Amino acid sequence: EVQLVESGGGLVQAGGSLRLSCAASGFSLDGYAIGWFRQTPGKEREAVSCISHDDGSTYYKDSVSGRFTISSDNAMNTVHLQMNNLKPEDTAVYYCARIRGYCSAYPMAYEYSDWGQGTRVTVSS
Numbered sequence: 120e121v122q123l124v125e126s127g128g129g130l131v132q133a134g135g136s137l138r139l140s141c142a143a144s145g146f147s148l149d150g151y152a153i154g155w156f157r158q159t160p161g162k163e164r165e166a167v168s169c170i171s172h173d174d175g176s177t178y179y180k181d182s183v184s185g186r187f188t189i190s191s192d193n194a195m196n197t198v199h200l201q202m203n204n205l206k207p208e209d210t211a212v213y214y215c216a217r218i219r220g221y222c223s224a225y226p227m228a229y230e231y232s233d234w235g236q237g238t239r240v241t242v243s244s
Contacts (some may be wrong), residue, residue: 128238141215168220
């Protein structure tokens with residue numbers, strides 16, 4: 120069974136850091152890209168970052184570039200999202216999902232499948 124499970128969310132003060140993990144099971148990351156998305160009430164799910172397993176190419180939303188870093192742990196079949204210098208506007212539920220092939224220039228949620236259950240990130244000011 121294909122499954123993606125997020126973990127690592129929590130409550131942190133502005134300027135703090137969190138490391139999210141997306142553990143993949145039931146499939147190998149070979150041939151896939153993993154995207155991190157976030158969603159707040161009343162808003163559409165937006166792409167935050169993405170990593171293509173085959174060539175390591177990445178995507179970052181402009182507002183997180185320089186603060187977030189995505190990485191892939193092949194041995195653990197897990198993708199991490201290191202989030203530094205967090206801001207209140209980063210507060211959201213964060214999800215990971217997969218797409219066959221590579222990250223697109225502007226990842227869209229409808230292109231991705233096998234969503235995890237999400238992990239909540241709350242940044243206090």
